[in-house]
Amino acid sequence: RTLSLTVVRTVVPLAPLAAVGAVAAGSDPTPLDAAVLAVATGAATWAFAPFVTDEFVDGSSYGPERRFALRTAVPVAVAALVTWTLTAGLMAGTVVLLVDSRWLLAIVGGAATAAMAVVLARALHQLSKRWLVLVPTGLVLHDPLALAEPQLFFRRTVRMLGPAAAEVPEAAATVDLTGGAAGLALALDLDEHVEVLLRRRRDALTVPADRVLFTPLRPAATLDAARDHRLPVGAEPA
Template identity: 45%
Template sequence: VMYGLGAWPFRVVWATLPLTAGPLFAAALDSTRTGFRTAVSLGLWGCWAALLIIAFVPRSLSLTALRIGAVASAPAGIWAALDPGDAGNLARIGGLVACLLASFAVLAPDLGDQFADGSSYGDERRFLLRPAAALLLGPILTAWMAVVVGATAGPLWLADQHWIIGALATIVGWPLAGFAARALHTLSRRWLVFVPAGVVLHDGLALREPVLFARNEVQHLQPAPADSTAFDLTLGAYGLALELRLRTPREIGKARDPEGGVVAVEALLTTPSLPGRVTNHALDRLT
């Protein structure tokens, strides 16, 4: 399976982060208490090492962990760059740019594609779906902040010897972080899956359960025309939608529909992260 550059841009940027951003964080932490500085330094090293290892284990769970952890390097880099420490201009700019690059690289569709397909079984090919536009406007960011702040605020207060508030923040924050992480993980488990029997739409946000469309049922899978009347399962996601048109109507169950949500469709719309790669694969698997 070809993925283009896949995760390699992120792996390179992340592997070199101690060299490019290490001096920036060292200067920012230099004036803090010894216990706090030691705890944060160990935390940064541990997070860096863990994510570097995870970056070489392409799985959907790894994708969630990478995107939660690596995106946090951007606000951390901004905090360190704004701190009035002893870091020179070159260290500030270089470290901040490296942190921002890591945050953007981990969100690349090509990386997501490789990690989503890494969870495939046998002769499968999984393609990640784009998140709903409405989720991008707040819920995803809110959930990410809940994970990062919930997981780190308590230990940081404890490291700074604020025992009571640190303990309370840990007791409240860790369960909150776990709940939010599980919610974010649903985004890494939304796939269009090609299997020997046909194609499966696996989307817990749009469908009650995964639906298999057999090869002999599928008329075409191609970019949707502007006037398409297909049933919309994109959830308003940005990007090119693909139209999966069937030879005969099929019943599908909509997720979270209080009225039962079973509808008969002759065609449906979905929005993979890499639509061109999906259509090319469909030509091989569905014809």
Template identity: 35%
Template sequence: MAAWIARGAWVLVAIVGGAAIDGALADRSDAVRWVAGVGCWMLWGIVMAALALPAVRSLTIARVGAPLSLVVAVVAAVAGAPALDLALLAVPAVVACAAIFTADFGRVFVQASSYGDEERLPLRFPVAAGSAAVVMWVIWAPALLLGPILIAAKNPIGGGILTLLAAAGIVLLVPKWHRLSRRWLVLVPAGLVVHDPVVLADTLMVRTNQLAGMRLAPADTEAADLTGPASGFAIEVQASETVTTVFAFTPQEPNGRAIHMTGFLISPSRPGEALRTAAARGIPVS
């Protein structure tokens, strides 16, 4: 449902939201209007293609690209677009973004890239990594939108600097943001997999005969925390024997840090669904 809400709202962004952009650019030069118009249509088309073709990469594109419409609305407001036109742009843009960042939307797009008999369940963002991603996006997004417009407005120095910063962000930041889309709990016939390139150096596999059970983690659990940490409810996976994993490489620990454990915590975006799916696959759930 969230995916269809996002698609419908994003269509409305183009149908009824364009007037705000036209109003904001009415007194600008032909070059500025042309660059802004082409840029906005490119943004709309790229996100629309991502929404139409569910996949993990599409999830990243949608979550990085769709909120740019909110920046466009802010710029249009500063440039003097009429209030009604701004509302017609901002309201569907907010609805689309809200739907795109739901757990339901993430589940559909992650599962669309699955292989064979597996269930991919997205994990919630670690607080630190998610916060850093938001801060860097807030810095990057205005540079991406304003750089070309400043160049078209005959401000090549300011526009060139912002455009270079935006290009550097695409090269350096987008792969990091994509890693946040590639964090899953995967239930397969052979057992359970934690695929988390943000927290772990390598995929963690727990075979069916090693799984003692899963449950909502109690407050006093002593299981190893593999959530990031993330906020909200965590699931505790209990193993019948010791399993080993390695935390992701950091400047302080360039070789990672191996831990041996008989229980660990993960943070599916929908803990209840994760437990129900595990139970349906024969994993003991308490």
């Protein structure tokens, strides 16, 4: 489930920090301390593995659907990391204040931590809800950061789905939903123009498109599944 993914990404990375803090507060490090730190670090790494992300995202699927997560743009990921780090730092500082019996400062720190945690949870959950859905009638792009509403593309309108060409095909009306994310971008080429409803802050903007770019977290797995769903998969037509 996507909610579970948000919880895992928020909580599990705290494990290595907690392990380091426990070792620092104790006596000389032992082999057991090193083992605990290794396990905690492995768990934090696992929480962000692409196949793990897709398993959580696909856990929210209905019936014959198949969901694949979209890759997060680097600036957005950095902003989320900074917010998480600040929240973790505030929480650690609040714990230290409680241990030192500095109650008033601890209350202030706890309130600040709670406020930051709400902001962080909302931001991470928005990122957890970005995916491509393969459905019986075609595919859906669900991206609350870029789209005002989920966008359905019927199978009959899809000319080709495949790696995006280095050069934009002539006369193509392209909508770029990659957000500048690193990794292999896929191009969805259509036989007809489709009205795409883009999010623009509090408003929405309708844009006609016959070519849509997006970056899945696992492009090869996405294309294999799209082929199984009888979508035309191959090189982007010129």
